[in-house]
Amino acid sequence: MPEYILSEELKEAVQVAEITMRPLLLKGEPGTGKTLLASHVAESKNLPFFRWHVKSTSLAKEGLYFYDAVSRLNDSRFPDQASMERVRNVKNYIQLGALGEAYSLPNKSVVLIDEIDKADIEFPNDLLLELDKMEFFISETKELVSAKVRPMIIITSNNEKELPDAFLRRCIFHYIEFPRKETMREIVLAHFPRIQTELMEKALAMFYTIRKIDSLRKKPSTSELLDWIQILLHTGETLDSSKIPFAGTLFKSEEDYRVHLN
Known part of the structure; x- marks a missing residue:
């Protein structure tokens, strides 16, 4: 894989995000390397990497976990013992999202929340508590997932929507200029x-x-x-x-x- 070229300004922004342990919000025109930075940081530091690509229909909860109720309903239609034992344990139908996976690890990791501005305007606000406290509650299992080590979170935006002030206050911001x-x-x-x-x-x-x-x-x-x-x-x-x-x-x-x- 070709080497990722970081400007001095971008190196400084990454360093500040690591020191403050705040999410790094990146803006810049397409093709300036916003998305690739997260995988580069993870690879250079030999850290686990999780990517959450945000869509217009994405909900904040999806980055934490997903309860697969449809699969549980389908499994309940089969009367064999193995299927019924699986159905009884709701944990079998909980799938962790990118943030959920990172929070559950005992070591540091890197999380990319890619193109956050594609989602609904309330999407960033719905993540404020989880980003601040680095924990979330799974209501189906009554389980609290708390991060033992705060992951490095890199967020990209193409500036399609203005992000809420409350969200911006919690981030380190950097605009990637087009390369000279x-x-x-x-x-x-x-x-x-x-x-x-x-x-x-x-x-x-x-x-x-x-x-x-x-x-x-x-x-x-x-x-x-x-x-x-x-x-x-x-x-x-x-x-x-x-x-x-x-x-x-x-x-x-x-x-x-x-x-x-x-």
Whole structure:
């Protein structure tokens, strides 16, 4: 797996979150590495990693645990002894979510709450108590799950919704700026260490020229640059003209594609 390139500012934000033991809230345009940071931190520190990808229909409780009542009902239809013994113990139908798994471990772990702004506006507020006290109650089993060690929690947001002030007060905030060309050069070399310098410099120059076009609906991100370079290397394209080869890798809308053609 290619090395994750951290800026000094991002290193500092991670350090502050670790010292204060508060969740680290990351914002920044797509492709700036918000989601990958959590797995990088977990891997570099050899810690268990749990990911909770939030959707528009997600509920805060799902990150803690889920009671599978449907499976219990289905099992109760079978009269054999093994099935009935399983049905009697409700714990067999409790599945821990990402936060629940992390809280139940005896050691430190890393939890990613990815794209928290996709959920309902009340979603972050519904997690305040659980994030503060690092514990939650399973009503079906009357069990209190308390974290012995506070996990490192990294939360990402694409700024689709404003997050509540009460939630923001409990987080360490960091905005990841889009990588400068010097940093992007390091990222490209981490993924393609054998790339020729001339091709890399031409690709970077063309990429940042495209990003300066004000009329673009969606500026190409780091992931699209890496995909584009992979195609260039595979096909042997040399970028010897102003034409942008394989433009569909960089432009993601009809309007942007027309800007390119014109």
